[in-house]
Amino acid sequence: MNLQPLLDAPLAVQVHVAAVLPASVLGAYILLNRKGTPVHRLLGKIWMALMVITSLSSFFIHEINLFYGFSPIHLLSVFVLVGVWRSISAARAHNMRAHKATVIGMYFGGIVIAGLFTLIPGRIMNTVVFSGGPSWILLLTLIAIAGTLLLQQRLASRRI
Known part of the structure; x- marks a missing residue:
């Protein structure tokens, strides 16, 4: 792995990656653990915020220019923004089936x-992941996982 292409990338790409990496780890953690707890709700709010940042930042990324600077991948960003609204609305209405389906x-x-899609040859993340150098992304992912576990443990100890 080589982070230099990411460090040389436009600010929008850096913000996008800085939001999506913790969102990917946190989302997996939330999906795999107990639902409905105060910890789930807090981490869910953080995850939703990260997903909104990820989606909004993508509208400033125009590497694949198929339609006025946008590509079909940007439709996923619209899907996520609508999904955030739908999942929050479903949770507030106590419709957990719709909330769960939307979040998944x-x-x-x-x-x-x-x-x-970011791993397609010629894209920045392809170069980051598949070129030589230290495995910084792996290290950052492990730090994010450890931070999430520590946060959960701290929040759980406050409940007792």
Whole structure:
């Protein structure tokens, strides 16, 4: 891995990656753990904010210019913004089935599928992930996971 292409990238790309990396780890953590707890609600709010930042920042990224600076990938950003609104509305209405379906769709559509598109040859993340150098992204991911676990432990100890 080589972070230099990311460090040389436009600010919008850097903001986008800085929001989506913790969102990917945090989202997986939330999806795999107990729902409805105060910790779930807090981490969910943080995840939603990260997803909004990720989506909004994508509108300033125009590497693939198919239609006035935008590409079909930008449709995923619209999907995520609508999904944030729908999932919050569903949770407030106590419609957990709709909330769950929307969040899972946002995670897999907005992070997993969109993330796979970033690995296409010629894209910045392809160069970051598949070129030589230290594995900084792996290190940052491990730090994010450890931070999330510490936050959960701290919040859980306050509840007792």
